[in-house]
Amino acid sequence: MSRVLPFKKPSWDYALWQEVRSKALIISKSEKNYISTREAGGSRDSVFWQKGGRAKTTEGMRKMIRNSASGEGDGTFVYDFIGLSRNFNRWFDRVTLDSSGLLEEIEKHIGYTKSAETMGDFGEEWLSINWSIFGRAVGSAIANEGKRQKFWKSSGADARMSNAFWMDMSEKNRKGPNGIEYVNSEDWNYLVEYFRERDFDPGAEISRSAGHRPSAPIFKGGSSGGTVYSMNPLAEAHRKRMRGRFRDAEDPEEFAFFHGELTFKAIRDAMNALKNGEEVKFALFIHGLCAHHMMRTSITQQKIGMHLFSNLAVRRMMRGVEAIPVPDIAQELATGFSMGKVLQILYDAGLIEWYTVEVKEVEEAISILKNR
């Protein structure tokens, strides 16, 4: 059953937003705070995301919670719409309008670094952001940040495991030719075995991620001493930046506790670079963040990160969809996490736009689309 868009026309998301965007309002602070603090239960059952919309005022929302009903009562009712932050537009525009110039800039930048030999031939892969891994990294950060804000108990065991892996790998690194650090085959086998026994298989993650080299955590190569494994230099740089922000703390437990906050800071740095017209820096920061996100298979990350954040990105990137009705997303995701709390974290991190549109305007727009 559809809530806002007709079941048979899900791709009207683009056209619907074009019809209602001029009537959309940015969500108010009081609405956002009320929703994130008062909403309970999973996304599908919340009274705020049902067909018929939610009350615009906090008083109206209070009544909805009390009566466990949606779309009824006095006052204005609205549908919430969310979309990828407009700050990403600069990246999409540059890739669309000047991909060869951007690629040239990235390759020139890499050419000046000691990573030139390792990353010199990535070609157009530089221009694709790995949104599903970016989404998972965001999902992991949301889980972590939500725990820090005492929204829920799930933390980010994956972040702890990733961090432990990178620390162990760093310890086994040896200096190779051209200053590139490697882990030899024997040490690598030990690492794989050690982590596999702890429910994490670095070998499998690497095999799968080889398709997009800028965001791949590890590069495998040959040397006169046999097969060797090196950290993606972008992951290494990201790791250094994270540690710098955490004042060089070594304890993975502590580090993992702040993983969410640190990840959002890293994303903010990348977004600031983009805002300043430094698309190359943005790309390298985001690729580094993705490459650093070693443990990629947690279900929590998938539900609240990959399937929420990355879907917004994919729709924006592939079809120019700027905002999607939240009730439809809430129904599709069916996550046990409170959608309102997740949206608040994403909104405060500057990763999404959040609007409201009156229900009657949305319904009118849909009937216009039906009559075309």
Added chain:
Amino acid sequence: MPAQDLTDFAEYWSLSMFDENGKLRNPGGILEEGGVDYAKYLIPWCKGNSVSVDQTTLRHPRDLISMLVENYRSDIYRIDSMSRRRVLDHRCGVTFDDLVRMFGKPLGKGRRGVGTLSFDWVRIERILGQMLLFGDIAILSHSPGGPKDMQRGFRNTLHRGQSKIINNIRTRGSLANSWDEMEICRALEESRDTFGYVRLSEKKGWDLYIRDHYGAPSGVEGAVPGNMAGMSPPGRASTMPLPLHLVYAETMARAMSRDGNVWGKNQSLIRSEISDAVIDGNGVSLPLDDFYIIHSRNGATHMADYTLQRSIGDLAAAAFRLEEVPNSDPKSWVVHIDPDLIRWRENRRDRERVRDSP
């Protein structure tokens, strides 16, 4: 459905790895030089069977096959790095102690579940049993040979009970369910002192796949294709870039799930329906709304956008491309489907026809 995919895999593997005279092909992937054509069957099979599920549910089978592949790879590397010719030894396989280290002890101890058999071990036995039936693995041990062998230490020999184990599984008509039926694990336990181990079968072509997946590709100056110890630039694509062994492991895991529910079943159905819609339509694409609706009808609306771009960052996943329909109002799109996914479906339909024919 995964059971059928496993049977298909065995068929495609044989068709790909061996030439028309039944001889194993060469590493490097150059057809004119007797290399493997992965694009015909095995890559499409990978694209059709690579599902996205919480990987922890697939952990044990994947860990087991990863361990078999990784250990084999390490031992080939050891051999390729040495100037004198050496043979593979128990380090290329998995011993009983390796299994205990990875999956715990087979029988429960302590206050809870004393003497009860761990389901993980039943699953391991089933996977090994299936692989043994397909000829993917062999059970070996080191035993004293003649005087020459005694000087060198021990000799690799095929476990004398292997044929009997295969016959027992065939006679029983099912894989293991109890400790008594867990003949492979018991054989490994009983031959602990002589390094009893299971390893991937060289004859079946696993050595060839591992060389094509991990070794030097063709065209690298100074490197023999498939050699593991040669110089090869980091990040360079290999002859068979897709992690076929992982998809194989995951398909096996799906076929042997604990509660009988097949993991990733909806995704398989979605792929089949999408491919069928394309094959029965224009052969290359379908409307985006149909793409979404197929996902919705199979309870996976949230997966649709992810599927569209999953191939970025997952080599084994099918690639999709969106194209806007010119002058459409409201704006609409079509989705171009990965030809390998279509080929997977066509290959499968061909196999179904062969199976169904009298």
